[in-house]
Amino acid sequence: MGEQLPVVSLFSGAGGLDLAVERADAEPLAATDTGSGLLRVRVATDYNDLALQTLTANFQSARTVTGDIRQVTTDEILATAGLAPTEPVLVVGGPPCTPFSKSGFWLEQKRESRDPNASLLDEYVRVVRDTRPQAFILENVQGLTYKTHHAQFERLLRGLGGLGYNPQWKVLLAADYGVPQLRRRVFVVGRRDGEKFEFPEPTHSGWSEHSHAVDTTKTPHITAAQAFAGLPRLAAVTDEDIVDGTYGQLAAEIPPGQNYLWHTERYGGRNHFAWRSRYWTFLLRLDPDRPSTTLQAQPGPWVGPFHWENVVTASGEERARRLRVNEMLRLMSFPDDFKIKGTRADVQRQLGNAVPLELGKAVVRALMSQLGYLHPAIAA
Structure with a gap:
């Protein structure tokens, strides 16, 4: 194993995107394959201490910073990671999605995009500005791209674009990348050198609520029954x-x-x-x-x-x-031995807010290939 490339993780939660970073080149759905260890999360941040307990239970080498990101300085994040500006290869993270989720639209302030937590997008831009990583990956719910949140989304893109990163965004369906779940998430990716990021092509196909078109040249979507295969009976x-x-x-x-x-x-x-x-x-x-x-x-x-x-x-x-917890892990394409702290409600909250592993891996693989760190065959 060569030198591990350092990653700064923001809004880390239970560590779904962190897991994707560290297993970027692992075989799909191979629980025992942890990849080559090309990337290593050096610091993970979140305001939720229970989520960071989950993260440290699965990432023993990661250092953590607990606190409201609006009160955490970039200097503290870098010092905890033992890094200087420009040294992180990636900054990754998904600001809390509640302000942009459809499930929050019953609240008038969310429908009108007045949720104060929306400002967390600006904190993400601030950390990218101060750390100057080679690239970044931001992930969020599809609702961030809706007309209701146009002002916030455009401000995010302008802020990242003004730093020279040429941000590209796309809504991806998790099932199209080997996750047994019809979850749509938006990814925003940018490179410090300004080169355009190309999103990975889907590996799977099947019909969804938005489209019944099926590409028969791709692997069929993984079903819930296939995902649960091999789990112990009740x-x-x-x-x-x-x-x-x-x-x-x-x-x-x-x-x-x-x-x-x-x-x-x-x-x-x-x-x-x-x-x-x-x-x-x-x-x-x-x-x-x-x-x-x-x-x-x-x-x-x-x-x-x-x-x-x-x-x-x-x-x-x-x-x-x-x-059950083991079934939810399978639906998120997480390894069976992933440890989650808290009650059953805590577990579902952490998993429901996480990035499905195989979806995250597809984006990280594509980025690391385009940056020249992974052979294209590995990223395919």
Whole structure:
């Protein structure tokens, strides 16, 4: 192994993008293949101490800085990493996506893009300006590109462009890169030398809610059933697993791949809900023959996706069940031995906010190839 190239990670969370950095040239979905170790996260930052506990449990060599990035100086970040300006090869990170997520649109300030956390994009620009890495990767929810947030997104691009990085952006579908999840994320990538970054071509294809066109020359999307293959069967069902209460019986009656709309006048269930009266994820069940929908970071008690199989409660009733941690890891294309700190709700919040590993790897591989650090065959 040669000299490891240093990376500064901002808004690190549980470390999805950090994992992609350190395993950039590992074989797809090969849990024991950690890659050549070309890149190494030297410092990771986040305001959430629990997330950084998860990160340090999986990245023993990474140093961390806990705190509000608006109060953390670039000098502190560089000093913790043991680096000087221009020494980081990459700055990576995904500013908290809540201000730009569709799930927040019920709040007027989010619809009008007045969320104060949107200023965290400016902090990302500040750190890139002060550290002068060879390149950067910024990741966020697709909502950042919506017209509602046009001013913030354009300010981000102008700020990075003004530094000479020629930022390029694109919304990528995780399933198109071997992730068993129909999650769309925007990536913004720029190079210090001003050369244009070319995004990686998809390796997989299948139909989604936006397009039913399928490229038969590519590998089919990985389904939820394929993702769960080899996982141990349920040893015991806990109360935490069971979808019960007000809508417990209704959820249990919904077929795989359907949601609350099953129980409207237009489908075969009970006529219980008005048509399109809830979010799509309400009482949503996984379809074993398709990739999962987006894993929600902060789901309510009736927000899926739930597993397609029912379980039997102690009283003998059939109920839908929530996804278990090992299943959520598979849907994020994370290794099975990835350790996550906190309660089950903490785990889902950390994974729901993370970058799916194989999607992150595809972007990092492409960038490192174009910078000349990886052979193109490895990046393909």
